[in-house]
Amino acid sequence: MSKRRLVITAVLAGRSQSEVARAYGVSQGWISRLLARYAVEGEAVFEPRGRGGRRPHRARRRR
DSSP: OOOOHHHHHHHHHHHHTHHHHHHOOOHHHHHHHHHHHHHHHHHGGGGGOOOOOOSSOOOOOOO
8 A cells, every 4th residue: 555545545534744744654744745736636635646757957067
């Protein structure tokens, strides 16, 4: 079972976000964002999101 599913299941079962964050080694902010996505996207939140197509933050300088 994925960490995302475990975290959401634990919070929906009534455990506090801070308790779940400590138990699974994640931040409360991540849990809040995950729950917000779950409210909008539903089960799709459990699928990994692609990171393709992103450009580097900085372009390398040519000399």
